[in-house]
Amino acid sequence: MDESIPKIYVQIAVALPVSGTFTYTVTGDLADKACVGKRVLVSFSGRNVTGYILRIIQHENRKGLKNIINIIDPYPFFPPNMVEFFEWLSNYYLYPVGLVIKGALPTGLNVNIPAGTEMPHKGWLDRVGLLKKVFITVKKGTAIDRSLFDPKRSPKNEGEFLKMIIKKKEVSLQDIKKTFTNGGYLVDKWVKKGFLKRSLRQVARDIEGENIFISPNPPPLNSKQKEVLEKISGKLKEKCFFTYLLHGVTGSGKTEVYYKAVKVATELGRQSIIMVPEIALTVSMASLFKARFRDRVAVLHSALSPGERYDQWIRITKGEADVVIGARSALFAPLSRLGLIIIDEEHDSSYKQEEKLRYQARDAATVRAKLSKALVILGSGTPSIQSYQNAVIGKYGLLTMSERILKREPPDITVIDMTSFEGSPAVQDDSIISPPLRQAIKENLAKGKQTILFLNRRGFSSLYLCRFCGEAIRCPNCEVSLTYHKQGNSLLCHYCGFRIQPPDRCPLCNRENLKAYGFGTERVVDKLMEVFPEARVERMDRDTMRYKGKVQQVLRRLENCETDILVGTQMVTKGHDFPNVTLVGVISADLSLNNPDFRAGEITFQLLSQVAGRTGRGNVPGRVIIQTFNPSHYAIIAARDHDYKKYFSQETGLRRQLNYPPFSSIANLRLLGNSRTKTEKIAQQMRIKIGNILIKQSKGKKDIEVLGPVETPVAKLKGKYRQQILIKSRSPRYLNQLLKKVENISAQILSSSGVRLIMDVDPYQMM
Numbered sequence: 124m125d126e127s128i129p130k131i132y133v134q135i136a137v138a139l140p141v142s143g144t145f146t147y148t149v150t151g152d153l154a155d156k157a158c159v160g161k162r163v164l165v166s167f168s169g170r171n172v173t174g175y176i177l178r179i180i181q182h183e184n185r186k187g188l189k190n191i192i193n194i195i196d197p198y199p200f201f202p203p204n205m206v207e208f209f210e211w212l213s214n215y216y217l218y219p220v221g222l223v224i225k226g227a228l229p230t231g232l233n234v235n236i237p238a239g240t241e242m243p244h245k246g247w248l249d250r251v252g253l254l255k256k257v258f259i260t261v262k263k264g265t266a267i268d269r270s271l272f273d274p275k276r277s278p279k280n281e282g283e284f285l286k287m288i289i290k291k292k293e294v295s296l297q298d299i300k301k302t303f304t305n306g307g308y309l310v311d312k313w314v315k316k317g318f319l320k321r322s323l324r325q326v327a328r329d330i331e332g333e334n335i336f337i338s339p340n341p342p343p344l345n346s347k348q349k350e351v352l353e354k355i356s357g358k359l360k361e362k363c364f365f366t367y368l369l370h371g372v373t374g375s376g377k378t379e380v381y382y383k384a385v386k387v388a389t390e391l392g393r394q395s396i397i398m399v400p401e402i403a404l405t406v407s408m409a410s411l412f413k414a415r416f417r418d419r420v421a422v423l424h425s426a427l428s429p430g431e432r433y434d435q436w437i438r439i440t441k442g443e444a445d446v447v448i449g450a451r452s453a454l455f456a457p458l459s460r461l462g463l464i465i466i467d468e469e470h471d472s473s474y475k476q477e478e479k480l481r482y483q484a485r486d487a488a489t490v491r492a493k494l495s496k497a498l499v500i501l502g503s504g505t506p507s508i509q510s511y512q513n514a515v516i517g518k519y520g521l522l523t524m525s526e527r528i529l530k531r532e533p534p535d536i537t538v539i540d541m542t543s544f545e546g547s548p549a550v551q552d553d554s555i556i557s558p559p560l561r562q563a564i565k566e567n568l569a570k571g572k573q574t575i576l577f578l579n580r581r582g583f584s585s586l587y588l589c590r591f592c593g594e595a596i597r598c599p600n601c602e603v604s605l606t607y608h609k610q611g612n613s614l615l616c617h618y619c620g621f622r623i624q625p626p627d628r629c630p631l632c633n634r635e636n637l638k639a640y641g642f643g644t645e646r647v648v649d650k651l652m653e654v655f656p657e658a659r660v661e662r663m664d665r666d667t668m669r670y671k672g673k674v675q676q677v678l679r680r681l682e683n684c685e686t687d688i689l690v691g692t693q694m695v696t697k698g699h700d701f702p703n704v705t706l707v708g709v710i711s712a713d714l715s716l717n718n719p720d721f722r723a724g725e726i727t728f729q730l731l732s733q734v735a736g737r738t739g740r741g742n743v744p745g746r747v748i749i750q751t752f753n754p755s756h757y758a759i760i761a762a763r764d765h766d767y768k769k770y771f772s773q774e775t776g777l778r779r780q781l782n783y784p785p786f787s788s789i790a791n792l793r794l795l796g797n798s799r800t801k802t803e804k805i806a807q808q809m810r811i812k813i814g815n816i817l818i819k820q821s822k823g824k825k826d827i828e829v830l831g832p833v834e835t836p837v838a839k840l841k842g843k844y845r846q847q848i849l850i851k852s853r854s855p856r857y858l859n860q861l862l863k864k865v866e867n868i869s870a871q872i873l874s875s876s877g878v879r880l881i882m883d884v885d886p887y888q889m890m
């Protein structure tokens with residue numbers, strides 16, 4: 124057969140920042156190997172780059188198309204039903220489809236070499252690759268018995284060694300060497316004798332330290348859980364796309380409902396994805412599922428090593444998992460029989476990715492589910508305004524579990540007005556831990572109970588200020604002041620990581636008048652040790668949790684009651700279940716409230732309700748104390764009263780008035796440049812062009828509102844000056860159309876200006 128005659132055509136996305144897809148021909152033997160989801164090597168603008176096969180095309184009229192160079196993979200990396208999903212992401216978030224796929228796949232799989240370069244023959248196809256291990260087995264047709272060795276002349280553990288191999292039939296060399304120090308020698312000896320055999324086999328890497336003990340036997344569901352499950356099962360059996368919002372207060376037993384839902388899906392032959400907001404929480408969720416589903420569980424998150432992630436991925440593509448558990452990126456699990464996606468704590472902002480493809484995993488999950496005719500369950504004690512509104516208008520089904528398991532009482536919440544301690548002689552002391560909170564901690568300690576204190580700011584103090592000229596020490600790269608960290612005696616930028624020793628003199632007036640103001644978690648711990656010297660205090664924030672496994676250690680000590688008081692940032696607010704924690708203190712509710720962000724109230728309400736949910740999970744009712752300078756703010760009052768509905772109606776009232784989501788769709792166009800004036804100028808030009816586009820547009824322009832450009836609240840970040848233009852639209856479709864036009868003209872405006880445009884659709888971070 125003529126090698127040069129194309130057999131088939133393939134539609135390829137290349138892993139480069141270019142828009143659109145490309146058609147190549149496939150000839151000869153390669154044509155039989157081509158299938159959707161495999162990587163190929165193609166020549167593209169003078170380079171040999173990785174591409175992904177999106178479609179096989181039988182007929183094509185265009186002439187002169189290029190041939191692909193090679194097919195890289197023996198098996199596809201994603202099933203065909205994900206192609207449309209990748210395309211939707213690319214279209215909605217305005218991001219090249221090849222880069223969408225590259226970001227979804229395990230890292231380290233990309234080939235990008237100048238054309239004409241000699242290909243390295245080994246290892247370039249699969250730089251990560253599956254781990255291969257040597258296994259030792261008894262050779263077929265042989266039998267080992269005691270007569271074969273002389274106990275007097277052999278090493279004394281030889282009998283034991285043989286017994287182990289005969290019993291287990293197959294043991295990895297690594298395990299043998301772990302058990303017997305002379306394992307290597309013993310294997311050699313018996314292989315030479317012709318009784319044992321070495322063989323190389325691919326294995327999935329163990330994900331280390333990942334399990335905590337959970338009873339494999341689920342408790343019987345209570346009547347509310349049963350009722351909810353019945354609705355879920357009903358929908359699963361219909362095998363149609365649908366979304367349920369499960370509004371279940373913290374401690375209402377949502378996890379057991381998730382487990383049963385996954386079980387039903389599995390029995391129907393369909394696979395599930397469970398997403399949790401933090402990598403640390405995948406551990407407890409995965410432990411529960413592993414205890415009950417054994418090795419039919421896969422785990423995907425960004426803290427896995429490239430090799431571990433690769434192994435999990437391959438297991439999933441091979442159909443070896445019924446359920447995939449992970450953080451945001453589990454959305455991309457290459458399941459071909461997807462039937463259920465569960466998103467726990469769906470309101471959590473960590474589902475939004477803030478770099479590269481700026482997707483919101485929760486929203487994207489409903490699209491993936493729709494394409495796979497799957498069911499989505501969004502679970503939360505404090506649903507996002509967006510999701511609850513969708514339930515209100517009937518787009519989602521609403522399921523409610525408003526009581527805690529065993530009818531445990533919700534915690535009693537007290538709000539402390541911190542303005543009343545202003546001007547007292549003990550101001551400095553009282554502003555960190557007010558007298559009522561101090562009293563409550565004291566009583567709790569006396570009862571042998573545990574306390575969690577929450578403050579969403581790490582470090583010792585938030586400002587390092589000259590008392591003479593008022594100048595704060597600032598980061599040279601970002602327009603923010605530096606935070607003083609006592610540990611390591613340094614001033615640190617929380618945005619870019621810049622670090623210096625605190626200067627002795629003010630850089631402006633040269634006086635020795637510098638002092639630290641404000642407080643962070645480190646200072647709270649100091650204060651506690653001063654007030655309660657006998658208490659065992661631990662801190663959990665990004666500074667103390669640098670090392671792998673550290674979070675688990677701290678949580679385990681809390682669980683074992685080796686810690687009396689845990690102080691932490693929002694890491695402590697999520698998910699955990701510790702029955703002996705009966706007091707939660709919020710050191711300052713004002714930090715999140717004062718953010719220049721239309722979601723500030725929503726985030727505060729959620730944080731307060733979530734952290735309050737950490738207490739009273741055992742038999743003793745819990746107590747919560749919230750310190751704030753805004754005691755009458757509606758978000759704080761609603762959190763105090765456990766009144767989600769009231770909060771929802773107040774918040775949606777405001778959003779409707781100001782035309783913010785869920786009553787509009789918004790996009791944030793951020794312009795980043797090295798020069799302040801240049802960035803400002805480009806932003807203004809961009810604004811004018813957007814105005815021109817809108818004038819020409821016939822439809823939908825009345826529904827679009829353009830705000831800015833303005834400097835972002837943090838006007839300079841990591842050395843870049845920042846401007847933003849906010850676009851609000853009544854319709855997501857018109858917004859998308861406008862953004863595409865903006866993208867088309869942006870190259871011209873930005874060309875050689877040194878200014879970069881980032882489009883953030885449905886933005887979360889407004890800083």
Ligand code: ADP
Pocket residue numbers: 342343344345348371372373374375376377378379528700
């Ligand atoms: P949520 O995720 O809604 O905050 P969890 O799923 O963590 O709540 O459940 C809270 C606690 O109740 C857990 O310790 C869980 O094991 C327990 N639990 C859940 N369902 C039941 C049940 N039907 N009977 C007894 N205990 C249950």
Ligand code: ZN
Pocket residue numbers: 598599600601616617618619620621841
């Ligand atoms: Zn900085």
